[in-house]
Amino acid sequence: MFSGYFPESDKKEIVLNDMEPDCLKLILDYIYTGHLVVNHANVQNLLATASFLQIDWIEERCCDFIVKALDANNCLGVKKFGENHSLPRLEEYASEYVLKHFQEVTRSDEFLSIPFDEFHKILENPELYIYDEEALLRSIIKWIDHNPAERQQHLTQLVTKLHPACVSNKLVQSINMLHDDKDCRDWVDSVSQSIxxxxxxxxxxxxxxxxxxxxxxxxxxxxxxxxxxxxxxxxxxxxxxxxxxxxxxxxxxxxxxxxxxxxxxxxxxxxxxxxxxxxxxxxxxxxxxxxxxxxxxxxxxxxxxxxxxxxxxxxxxxxxxxxxxxxxxxxxxxxxxxxxxxxxxxxxxxxxxxxxxxxxxxxxxxxxxxxxxxxxxxxxxxxxxxxxxxxxxxxxxxxxxxxxxxxxxxxxxxxxxxxxxxxxxxxxxxxxxxxxxxxxxxxxxxxxxxxxxxxxxxxxxxxxxxxxxxxxx
Missing domain, CATH: 2.120.10.80 (Kelch-type beta propeller)
Known part of the structure; x- marks a missing residue:
């Protein structure tokens, strides 16, 4: 930026937008000392800054730190962070974690804020592991109840991703939402038939x-x-x-x-x-x-x-x-x-x-x-x-x-x-x-x-x- 033919090369003051001063200081200290402390408090801002500055080693170290800390409560957020900052490795690891632990993920606060397109895409993924499809059905209902005005329209598209033989008729009969939606009737009937x-x-x-x-x-x-x-x-x-x-x-x-x-x-x-x-x-x-x-x-x-x-x-x-x-x-x-x-x-x-x-x-x-x-x-x-x-x-x-x-x-x-x-x-x-x-x-x-x-x-x-x-x- 300073040595090439860029407008900033002649300026005495440069504005770096969307960058935390503390993170830039950590990176400058690392460049001169070779020492860098990555922790839960700074890792996301440090990763975003390193990605912007194209310092691959810091980016990799931050990604390693986040991957080791992945759990059901943060994997959806990490996945979104990887998408927003063009970090394919981080996005890939987080996506894989979501698919293998989705039943746990549905109990997190992040799950209730997941947009429909992403939820539907997860349910369609052939690599999705769900041990208890009845628990997943309850999670679908919980997700819709979190914002029924906008989400009720997606009920049929979501529940029909569940095989009707994998949920009990007793549970299905107890959920009024399924019976009130005429588009769900074929699926509800299939659950009854499978018995x-x-x-x-x-x-x-x-x-x-x-x-x-x-x-x-x-x-x-x-x-x-x-x-x-x-x-x-x-x-x-x-x-x-x-x-x-x-x-x-x-x-x-x-x-x-x-x-x-x-x-x-x-x-x-x-x-x-x-x-x-x-x-x-x-x-x-x-x-x-x-x-x-x-x-x-x-x-x-x-x-x-x-x-x-x-x-x-x-x-x-x-x-x-x-x-x-x-x-x-x-x-x-x-x-x-x-x-x-x-x-x-x-x-x-x-x-x-x-x-x-x-x-x-x-x-x-x-x-x-x-x-x-x-x-x-x-x-x-x-x-x-x-x-x-x-x-x-x-x-x-x-x-x-x-x-x-x-x-x-x-x-x-x-x-x-x-x-x-x-x-x-x-x-x-x-x-x-x-x-x-x-x-x-x-x-x-x-x-x-x-x-x-x-x-x-x-x-x-x-x-x-x-x-x-x-x-x-």
Missing amino acids: DKMQWNIFVLDKMGRQPDFGKYDMTTGNMIPLSPFPLEAFALSFASQKHFLYVQGGCVGRSRRTCFYYNVYKNKWFSMPSMKEQRSHHRSLILDSFLYAMGGNGSKVTHRSVECMDLETGTTMLVEPMLSPRSSMGAVVCEQSLYVMGGETDQKSLSSVEMFDPRVGIWQSMPRLNVVNSYCTSAVTDNYIYCCEGLGSSMERFDLRSREWEMIEFTSEREFFEIFSIGNDVYSISSEEIARYYPAGNRWENIFYYPFTREWDTALAVELVNESSVVF
């Missing part, structure tokens, strides 16, 4: 990792439907579900991983989540309430006792009380508001021990031991029993939740169990050839589906979903 259109589907994921294919067995039509493949090749991963989300954690290719993904069944799409704290393979994951627990498994050099818990609403993870014994390849179920782990193995031996963890108490306690089943254990739970069996064997055990004892169930021939799981009070299994259902009355397994080709090692679970072909929305 009677639920059906069970069995999701099957290749656990060997050689071909990360993924499919859904429709129990109504008897068809196996291919779905969007799992994003990574991975062996010995975990599989869990709640609502219309499926979660896959860990696994290994060469070494154990910390990766975590979720799958939205209504969007047929996989999304990444925050990584686990530990590398895990041959472990188990369970969901209790709104928390995803990853237990045991093999790390890079050790079989874990450790247990970590992710809050599915916020994505934050913490280590909780470790199991009594290190174990991998074990069975695990949620029962009576507690986690049960059974069998498995360490590097040295197979295990027949059983442990139970009640998060309300916060400690693991020993339970009656298994009789025979131990390594490569898979399990399922019904109202009265926990079932356990090995990957290959001629018997199964079940734990009577009333008598608190294990009893043996012998089969006439050896069977293959890649995974067992429950649908209501029925137990199902998958193997290299079939999906089968167990009938306790006759102690027999009955095939319900034969694979067209031999499978190597799958994991599976069942989810109750709305039959979308019968619901108009």
Whole structure:
């Protein structure tokens, strides 16, 4: 400005508009001393000044500071700040935070001031993670109530971004605003219809990792439907579900991983989540309430006792009380508001021990031991029993939740169990050839589906979903 052919080069006094004197002084001091203190009080003004003066290093340092301080209460403001000051990196980080933590964001003061166009754009973004769509519906209503004169007209455009099967009819019926708006009636009717259109589907994921294919067995039509493949090749991963989300954690290719993904069944799409704290393979994951627990498994050099818990609403993870014994390849179920782990193995031996963890108490306690089943254990739970069996064997055990004892169930021939799981009070299994259902009355397994080709090692679970072909929305 002073050395080039600019009007300011001949002036004795220059006016720098929209610049804080203190920030300019900090930058001048930095230029001469190399010392700069960035804190919450000065970071935004310092960043704006550094951006204006094109001092990249200070700009980057300020952006790093703000990114580390991102939370649900400030991310919308930071996103707007990045847009206004042409800071694409800051805008990108803030936008990503909003999408991954939007449920928390809706409880902030900033959310109530968000303009419609931005709100609508967020709801349309395929990367948006919402754990509880009923909570999001309440947030939409709260946002409209904040300025009903201007926002009521946007009600239909917002609520129709929610899948009607993901909100309860009871909640929808209690919101008068939805019934008073004639444009919302089709969506409200779809919510009512979805109650009677639920059906069970069995999701099957290749656990060997050689071909990360993924499919859904429709129990109504008897068809196996291919779905969007799992994003990574991975062996010995975990599989869990709640609502219309499926979660896959860990696994290994060469070494154990910390990766975590979720799958939205209504969007047929996989999304990444925050990584686990530990590398895990041959472990188990369970969901209790709104928390995803990853237990045991093999790390890079050790079989874990450790247990970590992710809050599915916020994505934050913490280590909780470790199991009594290190174990991998074990069975695990949620029962009576507690986690049960059974069998498995360490590097040295197979295990027949059983442990139970009640998060309300916060400690693991020993339970009656298994009789025979131990390594490569898979399990399922019904109202009265926990079932356990090995990957290959001629018997199964079940734990009577009333008598608190294990009893043996012998089969006439050896069977293959890649995974067992429950649908209501029925137990199902998958193997290299079939999906089968167990009938306790006759102690027999009955095939319900034969694979067209031999499978190597799958994991599976069942989810109750709305039959979308019968619901108009």
